[in-house]
Amino acid sequence: MGPSGVESAFIRHRRTGFVAATAALVIGLSAVTALAAPADGQSKEAVLSTEVERISGLVAAAEKDLERSTVEAEAAADASRAAQTALADAETQAAAAAAELEATREAVDAARDGIAALGRDAFMGADPLGDAAVLLDAAGPDEVLERAAMLDLLGEDRAERLEEFEVIQGRQERADRAAQAAVAQRDAAVRASVEAEAAAQAQLAASQHAYDVAAGQKFALDAQLRDAEIELLGAQGVADPAAARDEQQRGELAMARAGTAALVAGRVTSCYGSRSGAKHNGVDIAAPIGTPIYAPDAGVVLDAGPANGFGLAVYIQHADGTITVYGHINQYFVTAGQTVAAGQQIAEVGNRGQSTGPHLHIETHRGGLYQQRVDPAPWLSARGITLGGGCG
Structure with missing residues (x-):
């Protein structure tokens, strides 16, 4: 077969x-x-x-x-x-x-x-x-x-x-x-x-x-x-x-x-932190495949494409040095080196990689990619995106 x-x-x-x-x-x-x-x-x-x-x-x-x-x-x-x-x-x-x-x-x-x-x-x-x-x-x-x-x-x-x-x-x-x-x-x-x-x-x-x-x-x-x-x-x-x-x-x-519409129109299903005995380094937002994902703030695309575990992912560095990561996406609409504006569509929700159902997994990194992963909720809240669901 x-x-x-x-x-x-x-x-x-x-x-x-x-x-x-x-x-x-x-x-x-x-x-x-x-x-x-x-x-x-x-x-x-x-x-x-x-x-x-x-x-x-x-x-x-x-x-x-x-x-x-x-x-x-x-x-x-x-x-x-x-x-x-x-x-x-x-x-x-x-x-x-x-x-x-x-x-x-x-x-x-x-x-x-x-x-x-x-x-x-x-x-x-x-x-x-x-x-x-x-x-x-x-x-x-x-x-x-x-x-x-x-x-x-x-x-x-x-x-x-x-x-x-x-x-x-x-x-x-x-x-x-x-x-x-x-x-x-x-x-x-x-x-x-x-x-x-x-x-x-x-x-x-x-x-x-x-x-x-x-x-x-x-x-x-x-x-x-x-x-x-x-x-x-x-x-x-x-x-x-x-x-x-x-x-x-x-x-x-x-x-x-x-609350999440400025990022993706979906429902928060899992917050940052310890969840079910495992460390969850981001926030999950469930939404149908194809739902638009928007940049929550202006920045420069570090990379967009295949990513181990995520299937496909987009990485954006913002003016304050924070790097946001968007995983399990279905497809992306940006390229490395591109400057994006706040509210610009960068990708759409998918179910690729190590994923059990359609959702967006978003992370925030400080001090460089994968150097220090922190709770995305405060950073998103400062940009008018309230996650709810007990996050932040």
């Missing part, structure tokens, strides 16, 4: 799991759809209110499960990104160490040749025959140096050349040790990177399954909650309870999106 066939099979598996989870939950919930008769002195409205509250709690729990699966996938991807960065640094250091070692070897060879020439000059000069014979009998340049130094045939200026040679030799020895250490560090970084990527992929598969199950549960719970809320509105005397409930929901959704 080719890649497309594997992907299709995976999609069918996810769809089957989603449908099965939804069907199982609907069957289970249908058994409690019929409300118990009100107890003595208890109104139908009170019973319905209790039921709405109970189902709302189940919906909140399902949303927590969705958040947990998303954060766990992103934490694994973050570890993989860190390993990739460490590998790139190790490769740079190994290359620099190898270049330094090569340079010192060339310097040692040149110095050795120069010292050997000095020995020959001493032999061809006015040195006593006995001393020249001592030099001539030497096994090689290094021994010539030792004997010449011992016989003081080279003079003060040539003795300085000998000292310089010894310094260069010491430099070569240090460069050799550094090169060996750099290669060992690079090899360890390669292993760590491979292991981190494998762990990220395994975590994504597990998180995706958990997300699908939770999504199926929430889908069924949302339907039951809607029915219960409509029935409660009817018991409260509302003329058209279904229309009233839908209008209320649209208002709540619009309110949830209003």
Whole structure:
């Protein structure tokens, strides 16, 4: 089976799991759809209110499960990104160490040749025959140096050349040790990177399954909650309870999106910080694939394109030095080096990389890319973007 066939099979598996989870939950919930008769002195409205509250709690729990699966996938991807960065640094250091070692070897060879020439000059000069014979009998340049130094045939200026040679030799020895250490560090970084990527992929598969199950549960719970809320509105005397409930929901959704609209019209699902036992280094905003993403402030695009863990990402540096990162995007509309204005569309929401569902993952970095990742909420709030959802 080719890649497309594997992907299709995976999609069918996810769809089957989603449908099965939804069907199982609907069957289970249908058994409690019929409300118990009100107890003595208890109104139908009170019973319905209790039921709405109970189902709302189940919906909140399902949303927590969705958040947990998303954060766990992103934490694994973050570890993989860190390993990739460490590998790139190790490769740079190994290359620099190898270049330094090569340079010192060339310097040692040149110095050795120069010292050997000095020995020959001493032999061809006015040195006593006995001393020249001592030099001539030497096994090689290094021994010539030792004997010449011992016989003081080279003079003060040539003795300085000998000292310089010894310094260069010491430099070569240090460069050799550094090169060996750099290669060992690079090899360890390669292993760590491979292991981190494998762990990220395994975590994504597990998180995706958990997300699908939770999504199926929430889908069924949302339907039951809607029915219960409509029935409660009817018991409260509302003329058209279904229309009233839908209008209320649209208002709540619009309110949830209003704060983030200057960035992306979506609903905050996870804030910065510790979430579900994992460190979440950004803010997640759920929105349909294709929803526009706007630059919250003017800046210069550092990069836009493929990014490990994110699938595709955009990186923008702003006037205060802050770098904003936009991950899991579907496509981007900017290029590296481009200047963007506040409110300009830079990308659109996607579901690429280590992602369990369509959303924007935004991070803020200080002191350089991936140097210090901080909570985006205060920075966004200073630019009129309120996240809500308990963020900031």
